[in-house]
Amino acid sequence: MDRNTPTERTPLTSLSESFERYLQDKGKGRGGDGGNYRRNAARELERFAEWAAGDRGGDDWTGIVPDDVDREPIFEDLDERVFREYARYLAGDRGLKQNTVQTYYRYISAWCGWCVNEGYLEAHYAQRASAMAPLPEDDGRKPGDQQAWTSEQRHTLTRYVDERARDAVEAYTTLPQDTDPLDKQRARYAALKAARDRALVFVLAYTAVRVGELLRDPNDPRRRGVRWEDLSIEDGSMDVYRKKQQWDAASLPDPVISPLRSYRQLMDPATERWPVFPTFDQRTLAGLVREELAERGERPEAITERREEYARDLLLALDGDIRPPSITTDGARSILQRLSKEGEVDIVHPKHDYLAPHGGRRGMGEVLVRAFGYTVAARYLDNSEEMVRERYSHIEAGELGDVATEALDEVDHLGK
Incomplete structure (x- = not known):
């Protein structure tokens, strides 16, 4: 078989040929064509492919393929320097928040790890310290910290x-x-x-x-x-x-x-x-049953026989009122x-x-905050309204942004 055919996993395989296989493995449903993760990963893989080909990254960026070669990017072009440069590209996008940069990079890193397991790459270059160095540090204020x-x-x-x-x-x-x-x-x-x-x-x-x-x-x-x-x-x-x-x-x-x-x-x-x-921990329940039955005066042999009557000690505990x-x-x-x-x-x-x-x-x-506001949410969450406003401040910020947009649209309309 020709080593450059799509079914052969070699360093000469183009990056795009691996994307569909990866997305099918990560997707949901029949054929692996569903799920949020697949959709988001596909978007980020497309972004990475465009950057690798030189279509993103600014006028000075020509991609990862050598200038004197006319072809699309292949696995042979990848090393930790490439992923370091991509991390720098993401971090340099001022429109992305710190947690968003790390989230986008993780999609590419996950694909890189899959490529190692599948034999496309020899090492997980995206996870090397030098590759990840340009990524923003966790400053403790990122909304993504709280799931x-x-x-x-x-x-x-x-x-x-x-x-x-x-x-x-x-x-x-x-x-x-x-x-x-x-x-x-x-x-x-x-x-x-x-x-x-x-x-x-x-x-x-x-x-x-x-x-x-x-x-x-x-x-x-x-x-x-x-x-x-x-x-x-x-x-x-x-x-x-x-x-x-x-x-x-x-x-x-x-x-x-x-x-x-x-x-x-x-x-x-x-x-x-x-x-x-x-x-439902078997070791905990076994010890509890033995101890409780012994305290009730049953001999070790009788305890063993009784436990053998049950498939699980939990069922014996239910019948014998031995509270776990x-x-x-x-x-x-x-x-x-x-x-x-x-x-x-x-x-x-x-x-x-x-x-x-x-x-x-x-x-x-x-x-609750989106549906009923901070006061009702605070009562349901058993928190002060002040604390709820602080923890869900991003919701209010988004709503205020919508108000500002409407105001600007109204001003622009009146100015015409």
């Missing part, structure tokens, strides 16, 4: 966990009557875990409750995680221990009600003092990392490659 779930991200994640829970619950509830007991227990456990994850995601996505108010903090005994006795599903409220060191009621909006009600019915906790979001601890805030982050990856959520952020818990709260703040 906020976008509407599309929220929809993607909630839709994924909802479908996952529905499938798991259906698989459990439609088992034949003659199913082996342990197999039935495994199906119930899978349904419980999926239902718990769905309820957690919906609560984080729509209530704007701080994750530290919702789950257990090992360093603060007052924050033991919400229990079923703290919830009033019918009234749409939940008692939480607020950041201001007192108990207060938080709202449970309509999207949260059904996942919580379905989850509680499936769990059927022995008492209302059970945590809403118990840990709530998951921790770190546990919630691990769950969201797993679900963000499984749900293929498009995420481009300088600090998080997953939907972090605090981003759900901040995302709801964005929605």
